[in-house]
Amino acid sequence: MDPITFKTENGIFDFAKSDVFERLKFHKKELNSLEADMIEKYLSCGGGGCHHNIVPEEYDYFCIIALELIEKEKGSVSCKKCDETFKASELKSIKVGHGRTPFEENARTEKGRLRFRAIFGERWFRVAIDNIKNPFRKKNSNPPMFGGKGYACPNDHELITLVTWRT
Ligand SMILES: [Zn+2]
Numbered sequence: 001m002d003p004i005t006f007k008t009e010n011g012i013f014d015f016a017k018s019d020v021f022e023r024l025k026f027h028k029k030e031l032n033s034l035e036a037d038m039i040e041k042y043l044s045c046g047g048g049g050c051h052h053n054i055v056p057e058e059y060d061y062f063c064i065i066a067l068e069l070i071e072k073e074k075g076s077v078s079c080k081k082c083d084e085t086f087k088a089s090e091l092k093s094i095k096v097g098h099g100r101t102p103f104e105e106n107a108r109t110e111k112g113r114l115r116f117r118a119i120f121g122e123r124w125f126r127v128a129i130d131n132i133k134n135p136f137r138k139k140n141s142n143p144p145m146f147g148g149k150g151y152a153c154p155n156d157h158e159l160i161t162l163v164t165w166r167t
Contacts, residue, residue, distance in 0.1 A: 008063075011157075013159075019069055031126070035059070043055070063132075064125045064128050073089040075088045079153040079157050081153070081155070093151060094161070145167045
């Protein structure tokens, strides 16, 4: 079965079609995600010898799906800078902004004064979805803090990043 390909600035990701569709269906059902529905329709393409295996750039929602799959050590990525392919399990987890979760940073600052919009565990992507939908949403604190997570290749080339929380 052909893999689904997703490109970022430095990486070309390949995921098994069944894994991608499992996540898309979950997002549709559990999160009522119209974006997931749109991407699923595009990739299924109604049969008839039509093959859409590359996720178009404008579907930035797919970044969430990709990150979820990498977290589960599914898929592989070719790093453009190394010109090498790595398994998801070989990638390095990296932090964005103020950390993967507010507590990474907040442990060193005043506790309890910031109101976090972060959602942990299986639900972090709800915030990521909100950020994608409302990139210019009014910030409510000063200075605002934000963070997220991503992955780099074993040689520290940043391959994918996503903001998953902000104050
Ligand atoms: Zn690299």
